[in-house]
Amino acid sequence: MRDKGKILGFIDAKAGVFTGLSDRIWELAEVRFSLKGSADALCETLKNEGFTVERGAAGMAHAFTASFGSGSPVIGILGEYDALPGLSQVAGAAEKKDILPGGAGHGCGHHLLGAGSLAGAVGIKDYMKETGLPGKIIYFGCPAEEAGSGKAFMARAGLFTGIDGFVTWHPMTETGIWGVSSLANYQVYFGFTGVASHAAAAPEYGRSALDAAELMNVGVNYLREHVIQEARIHYAYTDVGGKAPNVVQPSAELLYYIRAPKTSQARGIFERIFDIAKGAALMTGTAMKMRWDSYCAEYLVNDALGKAMYANLLAVGANSYTQEERSFAQRFVDGLPESARQGIPGKVAKLFQNEKPERIAEIAGQSIIGDIMPYSMSGSVMPGSTDVGDASWHAPAVQLFTACFPAGTVAHSWQFVACGCSSMAHKGMLQAGKVIALTVLDMLENPSLLAEAKAEHIRRLAGETYQSPFPPELVPEE
Numbered sequence: 001m002r003d004k005g006k007i008l009g010f011i012d013a014k015a016g017v018f019t020g021l022s023d024r025i026w027e028l029a030e031v032r033f034s035l036k037g038s039a040d041a042l043c044e045t046l047k048n049e050g051f052t053v054e055r056g057a058a059g060m061a062h063a064f065t066a067s068f069g070s071g072s073p074v075i076g077i078l079g080e081y082d083a084l085p086g087l088s089q090v091a092g093a094a095e096k097k098d099i100l101p102g103g104a105g106h107g108c109g110h111h112l113l114g115a116g117s118l119a120g121a122v123g124i125k126d127y128m129k130e131t132g133l134p135g136k137i138i139y140f141g142c143p144a145e146e147a148g149s150g151k152a153f154m155a156r157a158g159l160f161t162g163i164d165g166f167v168t169w170h171p172m173t174e175t176g177i178w179g180v181s182s183l184a185n186y187q188v189y190f191g192f193t194g195v196a197s198h199a200a201a202a203p204e205y206g207r208s209a210l211d212a213a214e215l216m217n218v219g220v221n222y223l224r225e226h227v228i229q230e231a232r233i234h235y236a237y238t239d240v241g242g243k244a245p246n247v248v249q250p251s252a253e254l255l256y257y258i259r260a261p262k263t264s265q266a267r268g269i270f271e272r273i274f275d276i277a278k279g280a281a282l283m284t285g286t287a288m289k290m291r292w293d294s295y296c297a298e299y300l301v302n303d304a305l306g307k308a309m310y311a312n313l314l315a316v317g318a319n320s321y322t323q324e325e326r327s328f329a330q331r332f333v334d335g336l337p338e339s340a341r342q343g344i345p346g347k348v349a350k351l352f353q354n355e356k357p358e359r360i361a362e363i364a365g366q367s368i369i370g371d372i373m374p375y376s377m378s379g380s381v382m383p384g385s386t387d388v389g390d391a392s393w394h395a396p397a398v399q400l401f402t403a404c405f406p407a408g409t410v411a412h413s414w415q416f417v418a419c420g421c422s423s424m425a426h427k428g429m430l431q432a433g434k435v436i437a438l439t440v441l442d443m444l445e446n447p448s449l450l451a452e453a454k455a456e457h458i459r460r461l462a463g464e465t466y467q468s469p470f471p472p473e474l475v476p477e478e
């Protein structure tokens, strides 16, 4: 007989372990694949909890799997723990204040994500241990979500094969079930090599790699008119070839993100951009070399699992907040630009569509929006990318988000970093951990739920299978 209350009790009993772990990862603020301290902290906790930990998953030193149980089904719980460069910020400070100038900070709440997913894994593990419930859970320690897409490398290594379902979450400013897809994203470098020469005395001997990079961008900017509306193409110069105008630049490099709602569309645009890069090299007499940074697939939603997770979110219930927590959050809301503050009611009206105008005004007037959003699995596409997409192509996946940050604040901001160790963030994290544990319980106990989710997953794949675009020799770049 299931006892969901018991699982919630298991998580509450160890709440201090989970919040301590989250705060520790926040302090470390490690980026991309260089996540030693954060992975150490997570692995140590999982080992202490009786999980079998295997470090170095898919050839990445700080990726890992932590398993408990045996047999089937096998449920994957995804955890992330990477920070963002340049977002160092003092905890709790309601104005921009670096701890370390130029340092990194947890601007997307992945410290909460990793620890909250772990809380869910521990909660269901404690229940399995006590009841002898069969099945296996695997916590995937996934590096480099922000840039580098650790899960795409895990997918290529076959780590997601044989999993029956994936569960995860993301810290946010509202609470609900993730019902949208994301953009597939090709992340590739185009490097040009030319010939250096005196730009005034002997320009005829020079072949400018910088010219090639600029002509490539011009070509791509013309291409924009001839791609689908939903595509997103952005670039950054990762090498401008030097600082001296009197030297013909012998090297230049661009990092391109090429995004579209479907992998096949992103691939098509990537192929055209690759041709443009070749053209730019031909025009300038330089050589072009493309190399991969990473890739992620679009996220496939799952309504069957979404509904199950929503029922669990309602069962766990909305968080309540103290006056002190609301005042803390209000300081951040007050500090937002006027336009951001004015945007809150419109966003709330969109998210809480069926509510009466008075109720929407009430929700939008709060500094913390803890109310649970109505269920929606629209499958529409959000203009961003996540490597959770790569997992979602292997098995039905479901995720929730919970209010961990003040209303109106946005991801990848110093405000998210500043609030990352607050009690409101901890509450959102523990709430997510509980919903994850209960949803995994449903998946372990209820074969018809997994069967329904899998049938839907096959429909959503529409005959396609996951194909890693990476060449076999590609290794993740720190």
Ligand SMILES: [Zn+2]
Binding pocket: 108, 109, 110, 145, 170
């Ligand atoms: Zn994120």
